[in-house]
Amino acid sequence: MKTEIDANIQAVLDSAQFIGGPYVAELEKRLAAFAGRGYCVTCANGTDALQAAFMAAGVGNGDVVFCPDMTFVASVEPAKMLGAVPVFCDILPDTYCLSPESLERQIQAVLAEGTRTPKAVVAVDILGNPCDYDAIAPLCERYGLILIEDAAQGFGASYQGRRACSFGQIAATSFFPAKPLGCYGDGGAVFVDDSGMEALVRSLCVHGQGPGGKYDNVRVGINSRLDAIQAAVLLPKLKALEDYELDARQAVAERYRAAFAGKLVTPAVTAGGVSAWAQYALLAENGERRDRILGYLRERGIPSMVYYPKPQHALPVFQGLPRYGETYQNAMDYCARTFSLPMHPYLGEAEQKEVIAAVLEAL
Incomplete structure (x- = not known):
């Protein structure tokens, strides 16, 4: 892919449009279509994608976020930064994904204690293997929890005919070079189906800006955007991922x-x-x-x-x-x-x- 990637990079350099632009817009469109999701918002890295997801879900002080015990720290690190309490669950012995049985035990234990509010579940598609969403999603519905799919390692995977990043109210992935779809540095993306949630995530990733533009800041946000050069690299790589x-x-x-x-x-x-x-x-x-x-x-x-x-x-x-x-x-x-x-x-x-x-x- 060197010829196409190099040409795309040169086009970005020639345009001098390093933030946003046509490559980022096209990548978001293609990523959403690939995952079967309504919207995709790209950002600077996979950890920021998760932080934006937690912020959009309203995770904060006193909340509990359930997460598998075997994962990378970024799966729940942003939730802790927002004041939430991570509660870890065991994994399944064969697929290494989040154990639905352990998850329900931990949910019930938190509810029985009564001092914290169960808020969200982070289901990690660990090592590229999708979670058992037919078991996890009903648990989230039963207990009123927001399901967040951490597909940092799972982009390109599928479950019951649906691709990774299509599960839960919100999903996040990473384009770190070692991932199935990797860029030439850091990158990430958030996936949602609701237009209001897309607008919220977009706002959060650009300093909480409102409809009036970059100086109309309506909420506390972060500074997290995917470089145009990384989008230019990812476009041909996304096609290769799908094709072969x-x-x-x-x-x-x-x-x-x-x-x-x-x-x-x-x-x-x-x-x-x-x-x-x-x-x-x-x-x-x-x-x-x-x-x-x-x-x-x-x-x-x-x-x-x-x-x-x-x-x-x-x-x-x-x-x-x-x-x-x-x-x-x-x-x-x-x-x-x-x-x-x-x-x-x-x-x-x-x-x-x-x-x-x-x-x-x-x-």
């Missing part, structure tokens, strides 16, 4: 599954879902075996990564938060044993065989 990259990711994941089935715990895809395979995470027998495999891969010059070494409840920033009796057994087990291998749509079969052979030798 998602299929290529499935092929890479299947080769890994076939090689490691019965030797390591391979990731399961949510029933009715298609993963975007942002990462390919395996579980070793135990942490010691995992670390030996990683050491062997380093010696061979093969990249690897641990997503994520600590569950959220164990991070220093979240010490002292209420746990309501939850043990987070699945999240802790995952974090102690997980490691990820190279995963992208341009991983050739011969190159992947080298990676597989090294892991099997390590075992």
Whole structure:
């Protein structure tokens, strides 16, 4: 895609319109259509997208935001900054997504305590795998909670025929370079169906401006816009993602599954879902075996990564938060044993065989 991307970048430089402009407008239109959503508002990064989502949802002091215990800190960090209390839930042992059973236990525990207000659920499409929204969405409806989809890793995934970023009242994604749809720096987007919510998110991302323009500030907002150059990069990459990259990711994941089935715990895809395979995470027998495999891969010059070494409840920033009796057994087990291998749509079969052979030798 180099020729097209370079031409787009040069066009932005020639225009000197670095903020907003036709590339940003076209990207928002295409992203909304791809996700099957009414509106898309781009912003500076995935964390800002989540912060705008929390602000638009009215999350604030005394509210509780429920979130899976195994995710990146950004999934709930902005909620804490707004004064809300994160309450973590365990994950499912096979898909690693938010456990609906743990979520309901935590909701009921917060309600029984009676000192805080359950406000929202952040459902994270972790590692590119969509959540079980047929179970999570009814829970949100039953308890009057706002469902926010964190599709930072899940863009391109689908569940029951619907694409990621189409679930919940509001969804957020990231265009960090390592994501399934990555730009040449930072970028993010918010997805909604309601025109009033779109106007609110747009206002929040530009200093809370009102209908009168940039000096008509009607609310406290943030400064978060996607650079025109990043939009110019993302447009051809979005087409490639839809045309062939998602299929290529499935092929890479299947080769890994076939090689490691019965030797390591391979990731399961949510029933009715298609993963975007942002990462390919395996579980070793135990942490010691995992670390030996990683050491062997380093010696061979093969990249690897641990997503994520600590569950959220164990991070220093979240010490002292209420746990309501939850043990987070699945999240802790995952974090102690997980490691990820190279995963992208341009991983050739011969190159992947080298990676597989090294892991099997390590075992």
